Amino acid sequence: MKILVCISNVPDTTTKIKLTGDRSAVDLANVQWIINPWDELALTRALELKEGSGGKIDKVTVISVGDKAAEPTMRKALAIGADDAIRVDTAPGDAYAVAHEVSEAIKNENYDIVLCGIESSDYNGSAMGGMLSEFLEVPSVSSVSKLEIEGDLVKVNREIPGGFEVVEPQLPFVAIVQKGITKEPRIPSMRGIMMARKKPLKVVAAAAADALTSFTGYTPPQAKAACKMIDAENVGELVELLHNEAKII
Amino acid sequence: MSKVLIYTENFDGKFKKSNFEAASYGAEIAKQLGGEATALSIGNVADDELKLLGAYGVRKVLNFKNDSFADLDNQAYASVVAKAVEKEGAEIVIFSGSTTAKAIAPRVSVKLKAGMVFATIGLPKNLSPLTVPKKVFHGKAFADVVINSNIKIISLAQNSFGLVENATGIIIEAFDADVDTTFKTKVTNVEKATGKVLLNDADIIVSGGRGLKGAENWPPLEELAEILGAATACSRPVSDEGWRPHSEHVGQTGKIVAPNLYFALGISGAIQHLAGVSSSKVIVAVNTDIEAPVFQAADYGIIGDVQKILPKLNEAFRKFKSEN
Numbered sequence: 001m002k003i004l005v006c007i008s009n010v011p012d013t014t015t016k017i018k019l020t021g022d023r024s025a026v027d028l029a030n031v032q033w034i035i036n037p038w039d040e041l042a043l044t045r046a047l048e049l050k051e052g053s054g055g056k057i058d059k060v061t062v063i064s065v066g067d068k069a070a071e072p073t074m075r076k077a078l079a080i081g082a083d084d085a086i087r088v089d090t091a092p093g094d095a096y097a098v099a100h101e102v103s104e105a106i107k108n109e110n111y112d113i114v115l116c117g118i119e120s121s122d123y124n125g126s127a128m129g130g131m132l133s134e135f136l137e138v139p140s141v142s143s144v145s146k147l148e149i150e151g152d153l154v155k156v157n158r159e160i161p162g163g164f165e166v167v168e169p170q171l172p173f174v175a176i177v178q179k180g181i182t183k184e185p186r187i188p189s190m191r192g193i194m195m196a197r198k199k200p201l202k203v204v205a206a207a208a209a210d211a212l213t214s215f216t217g218y219t220p221p222q223a224k225a226a227c228k229m230i231d232a233e234n235v236g237e238l239v240e241l242l243h244n245e246a247k248i249i
Numbered sequence: 250m251s252k253v254l255i256y257t258e259n260f261d262g263k264f265k266k267s268n269f270e271a272a273s274y275g276a277e278i279a280k281q282l283g284g285e286a287t288a289l290s291i292g293n294v295a296d297d298e299l300k301l302l303g304a305y306g307v308r309k310v311l312n313f314k315n316d317s318f319a320d321l322d323n324q325a326y327a328s329v330v331a332k333a334v335e336k337e338g339a340e341i342v343i344f345s346g347s348t349t350a351k352a353i354a355p356r357v358s359v360k361l362k363a364g365m366v367f368a369t370i371g372l373p374k375n376l377s378p379l380t381v382p383k384k385v386f387h388g389k390a391f392a393d394v395v396i397n398s399n400i401k402i403i404s405l406a407q408n409s410f411g412l413v414e415n416a417t418g419i420i421i422e423a424f425d426a427d428v429d430t431t432f433k434t435k436v437t438n439v440e441k442a443t444g445k446v447l448l449n450d451a452d453i454i455v456s457g458g459r460g461l462k463g464a465e466n467w468p469p470l471e472e473l474a475e476i477l478g479a480a481t482a483c484s485r486p487v488s489d490e491g492w493r494p495h496s497e498h499v500g501q502t503g504k505i506v507a508p509n510l511y512f513a514l515g516i517s518g519a520i521q522h523l524a525g526v527s528s529s530k531v532i533v534a535v536n537t538d539i540e541a542p543v544f545q546a547a548d549y550g551i552i553g554d555v556q557k558i559l560p561k562l563n564e565a566f567r568k569f570k571s572e573n
Binding site (some may be wrong): 038121139221 | 449
């Protein structure tokens, strides 16, 4: 059995976002890059599954669409424990283009389970995993908060409002995962970092997939009015303000 | 004539506010384009419920009634949506921001080679080329996104447009798409809490953080939620500690919420937490530390120990509720 984990290379979530002078782009100079947090959870779960499979899962591969600048992030994924990596050599377009590139790169590889994070922390598109499943013409389950393998059966929990459903997908399938899928993302060990240098990172040519959307301009968020402070001895004032000023209760 | 198709999602045969909001939004775009808004319903929804969409500018509902569609299968549902788009000749497809929309819309996008923007926060800034606004980096910036394909898919962020009443004489049309009904995913069990206000539906959310110091200190917070008819939530450290379930975690990696009123009680306001709640209309913060970043995001603040302040809040809100 083989598992593929899709990785997006994103700015650290604590990054202060600056725009370029003409506001046509986000200024990404001097940004610290990380594995998209949801993808990191997906990778951690994939490794747990492999370790618990008694050899049944023989490989966890990570794939990312990006230029050479994405390689440190991919090496980190290898250091965390992925067996090998594939980089599709092009700057990522929109989710449609990225999903198309990934599907082209892996169509002859026969992965049994493909894991994608439910969104990326940069453009918050929430689309790539679902699009990939459609390009691959395989089933998908979204909002997955638990994934177990029992014999030949895969069981996942799909979060729904107020609870969850247990879903059994036919393989191969794409799981679009969210928080809960594992406890904590793994951090690379020193040994993992040493080993990652020797693990295969294959670069494949892009299929030149078209993007269907483009970002044309950005604006910073508006500054918020100062917080109105209320005396802790007089919380009745809060009720009054919420009722008469904010008109929210 | 330009046509707008609105995907609606029922919960045990009923629509939620987010569906009527998506309908209102789709109807407004149809009006701007000089076209018509049609809704699509999949599953078993009674005609009386379908007619409710007519209050928000929808002219016609395609009613795909099929018992094998009681459970969600992303592939099959996406096929039905794509067939409906083709049948209507729709140019724009509207989804809500729900998890089901997240599951289906990307598949529809690939089927129709339709560019998609997830979680737009308002009406198009431009109709040609279609340009819609959205948040990026979880609200640290806003972007305008152009959709360049012939068919366009937009999902609407919850609570970003509101309901616009615009009564129409609505027609219900049976819709029988020829799609593969052998699902490749099977739902084998459902576990659902009943009688609780759900986080994503809630107008008011009462959220607790590390300042509450332990799972045993939640009853007064739950009491406040009950008084206000609110949902309960928590910050990440709280769910990581196991004081509250993961499903209550709001923030960048948990649930993104947009209620009318959000109480951050004993939450310092890490940037990742604020990213998940910044779309709330009004934020109230209680914290001992005046320097806590939560006060940068809040509209109203109280400095103090949340455990001492909660009983006072409960008393004040209970009094208000009994008088109003």
